[in-house]
Amino acid sequence: MDIGGTYPPLFPSAVNRKQSTFVFTEMFQASKTHLDELQLKRLEEMCIVIDKQDQIIGAETKKNCHLMENIEKGLLHRGFSVILFNTKNQLLVQQRADAKYTFPGHFTDSCSSHPLYMPDELEEKDALGVRRAALRRLQTELGIPQEQISIKDIIFMNRIYHKSPSDGIWGDHEIGYLLLVRKDLMLNPDTREVRSYRYMSQEDVQELLDRGARGEEKITPWFRTIVEGFLLSWWPYLEDVSPFIEPDKIHGL
Structure with a gap:
């Protein structure tokens, strides 16, 4: 696939910032105050x-893809x-x-993120x-050693459409590929990405979702969809x- 300009950015971004007329409001600037250098990059x-x-x-910057102004x-x-499950079937x-x-x-x-607009991550066959x-x-995020996991361990299950506001500025609007791994792995998460982590049984996860429904914990909307659906x-x-496995199915549309 030729990516040398085939798909120009749809919104003002780093690629065309010299011509950009995108205006960042005071509200937007305030929404970035909690971000560290890694997240800003x-x-x-x-x-x-x-x-x-x-x-x-x-193609578009992650910033522009997650601004509610553009999502709308x-x-x-x-x-x-x-x-990711271990061999005890804990998530x-x-x-x-x-x-x-x-x-x-x-x-x-x-672990949730995005494929980037570069040749290796644009390949469509088998969701490679x-x-x-x-x-x-x-x-990089979970610190799993390179020798412990390969692409063969990652099973493409299906795709899920979702649109979720995070606050008045940021949100998410994506078709997410649901990928499954079942393997015992060493973890060393990046604390800039992960605040805490734990392997949970099915009962533990259900209890977590129940606490979220009562307002006692904050749960991402796509995680609830994945678990319950x-x-x-x-x-x-x-x-x-x-x-x-449903490689041709997009749920939620």
């Missing part, structure tokens, strides 16, 4: 812009969520760092691009999830 990463059929139509205009990007649940720009301090899936992106993030039925069959 990652706001300039280029995400893959798609239509609702998950066809690539462009229809800007949609590609993402992924990894659900790794993380609490997002307070420095995250969307859903800071929320409990969520094992997204799986490579997931491998990259599992190693899929994991509760998959959990007894984690040794062989092949009957549940």
